[in-house]
Amino acid sequence: MSELLSQSMQKPPGDPTAASRKEDHIELAFRSQVNRIELDARFDYEPMLAAHPLPGSLPSSPFGDKTMKAPLWVSSMTGGTEKAYVINQNLGRACAEFGLGMGLGSCRPLLYGDDRLVDFDIRPITGDEVPLYANLGVAQVQELLDEGRIGEISEMVTALRVDGLIIHVNPLQEAMQPEGDRFTATPLQTVKDTLAELPELPVIVKAVGQGMGPASLSALLKLPLLAIDTAANGGTNFSKLELLRGDELRAQAYAPVVQLGHSAEEMVDMINQEVRALRQAQQGAGPQVQCEHLIVSGGIQTFLDGFYLTQKSQLPAVYGQASAFLRYAREDYATLQRYVETQLRGLELAHAYLRPRF
Template sequence: MTDRKRDHIDLAFRSHMENALADKRFYYEPLLSAHPDKELQAFEFLGKQLRTPIWVSSMTGGTEKAAKINLNLARACAQFGMGMGLGSCRSILDSKAHFADFDMRSVIGDDLPLYANLGICQIETLIKDKALDKVEAMLHDLRADGLIVHINPMQESLQPEGDLMKRSPIETLNEMMEQIKAPIIVKEVGQGMGPKSLEALMQLPLQALEFGAFGGTNFAKIELMRHPEKAGQVLEALSEIGHNAEEMLEWTNAIYKNNKTIQCKELIISGGVTSCLDGYYLMKKSKMPAIYGQASALLRHAQAEYNELESYIKSQIKGLQLAEAYLDLR
């Protein structure tokens, strides 16, 4: 106890907070609950039972590190009852060379969501080549519950090796969903989406919509950083266009309330969700069933030994438990 009190004295001045820095999103109610002593309550999402409302957002695929990263993430999902989106599975559409890097069903188990991932440009090409059966074969081989389609026109446009779309993504999605009956999630990759795009997607029979909002990893900016020539600098302003998760949530709440034709009724709120409080706040504000997704934060810990990732997720769960006990939204 003496050491603890000495720490309190030594750290008191360093921990001083200005009033303006207080998190104004919540009322703190310290009198109304004991310390939480139970696990987070299980709930249904994506047709399966989850125990933790964190989604492993699609991040990496086809690199030498993918196997270790995916293995660590799948282990964490199994341990904590989370769902997982694989990184881009383009490399295994035509070859089994890297299949083991993505084959995570035996690790995550049968009872949790596992989704494969392809870009809208690959889907457009497969439709053109009458080769969508490759997608169904891939899902079968991975024993995946469904497919995530990432919509990334800005990234593709700024990427020297990028694929250019000949049709609008909504046309491609409609045609794909007529031919593929697997559950589909659609996401952006760091720019988010405006209200017209959100409404168009929410009228499709999607399993879920993932935000991929502005404020997290920005793949358009990454492409410019990969090629920092003068032409890229001229286009840099385009990489700074987008919509953050809170902004997108206001729109989806309004669409959910006012549009009776929507068929998509679950959300994965991702993009700039840097803490459990960000996730808790956005989930509580959502009018639709929602969980929050993280990519770069999980990736950072998944590259190290497993216990680092485990510790990080345990801290988030403790934060969610404390938020549930003591915080109300303003």
């Protein structure tokens, strides 16, 4: 009898990691305290309403005539150097594997010859399914317009097999750069002229590290653009970058310039306000919102930043990162791959358990 009782009380094999896991918990408990004033007030955390999301469960993001599998954009970074070749090859592989969109670095070298074409020619790596865009500064576009060479943009787009063109607008960067270009027309006029000359070309207008204010955004929203890219102040500041390249006197004299601009959240709020105003005006045959998408970039440090701001946007939105991708794309592909996996898993958890507070 006692033998039968003993057998009935035997337990199935236990969790073989339980003891070590509990030891870890004891050792790490005092290092895992969180100050309540550091809580992220942008979200309600709702742990009761969803099971763990499956990998690959993010909603897709239409962008132009393509569809992204995740709302994550590889922001324009680099080209025209030996290092750029490796970086862009790795980024292209990540876009193909995870269904991300990408903007190439400045394609200006291609206006002077095909020597660096290999750095930018990554469509064979990304495949045809993901959005991929060439990139030129507004000064180069203005020059092509002035010289009657705007058709070279179409030739470049065809050669690279990209979906369209990003025009980056950077007057302060150019002013801080001793060898910088000088604009003889407003960037807005250059964008309008480009749209008129190349009406079938999808165009994205991108700030460069300092964002744009409400008047600039309002003007762009009324143009038939594929997207506006905020490139807000808070990420890589190219005015500061140029000052670091120069002498100390200039760097000190122009130091306040790097503090000018707008944050990504401020720009999303300004765009939302303008979109609402234009949609109300449209009911009375007023100006319309013609811009189709928003790329939120500039100071987007984590997937929570990206999730919050894309959910907040009145326009269909994805979010972009540059320096984070650059940090890992310089290494072996496996490192970049792991980084992207963590970001997408974070987004899946955010969609499941967080409700943004607007």
